[in-house]
Amino acid sequence: MAASRRRSIFVLSALNEFDYEAALAACAAGEHAAMQGLYEQEGARLLGVVQRIVRDRALAEDIVHDACVNIWTRAASFDPTRGSARGWIYSVTRNLALNAVRDGSREVGVDDDTAAALDARASLEAWHDMADAFAWQASAGRIAHCLEQLEPVRRNCILHAYVDGFSHGEIARQLDAPLGTVKAWIKRSLAALRECMA
Template identity: 35%
Template sequence: MEKQQMLEEEPLIRLLSACAEGRQEAFKELYDLASPKLLTSALYLLKERGLAEEALQETFVHIWYKASDYVADKGHPFAWMVTILRNRCLDILRRESRHQNKIRAVETDPLQTPDINDSVVEDWNSLDPFELRLLQECLQQLQKEQRKSLLMAYYYGFSHSEMVEKLQRPLGTVKSWIRRAMQSVRECMQK
């Protein structure tokens, strides 16, 4: 992270103390004073304005609820705030990385490639080998959209909104694909 010019210590300590007492006007003043520099740091780390603003918002929510945790003897108040911001940025980077990995994993239909197919099914290790093979066969019988939707929802952990965005289909269609896929798999597994 680029070196930040520290804000004056005394006003920040006073404002944090007032925030710890629940004084909203002090919180607004603290935000006005520190947010431009914190946003600059977030932009430096995240490289995307929307994510940087999200990190800044989460940082100030944390500051509001944890202002009483700040101990002046342990360091400069702005350094304390930058540490909170940095942790929020790292959380966002981890979340975005997981999201990108999910997207890459679904780019190809997992059941079209035997290697991936086997690894997908092996992860459902609560099933015995016969049930695993039966599940694999049942999944392969689904229409491509249904199979992909079912795997996105239950294997990769996509939310409905993420699936709508990725598949570029209405929410009702996505839910219908999942419901029909679940019903088909259930019926197939009971045969």
């Protein structure tokens, strides 16, 4: 089977959207073409995300390679009830990058407000990069404006969920907030974004 034909297995022809769940299922079944398709689809964006975290191109390339190995070997552990396949891929990659930073950097203590500000800034930078990556020029200005209208903690919930690929539980731990509260913030924030975008 030709490589382009193999890759097309994971693309929904009607919408021309990549089927991440099908690709992960194929990886779990040992289909090398699936991992190649995932890498072709997301490799450049994954590298961009990791490079922003570790601030070193060579290290970022190594981390993306390790992330691909982890995605390949752990594909069977993906659970669609806990989040999107694409979010899981980014979560695996981002966690490796954060571990590399934690393991390789000196400990620098910051207060909670500074840590929250740095986290919010990183999430907004990731959002802007994602907007660029998907060429959302027409709507990015509107969505950015609408995101800025949300309270910072609610904006962070949305960005963690839809940019960083965190589960609700991960967001709750990140923000040290009850899970039910995080779910309510996300639900209300999405409604506010829909209204703002209308």
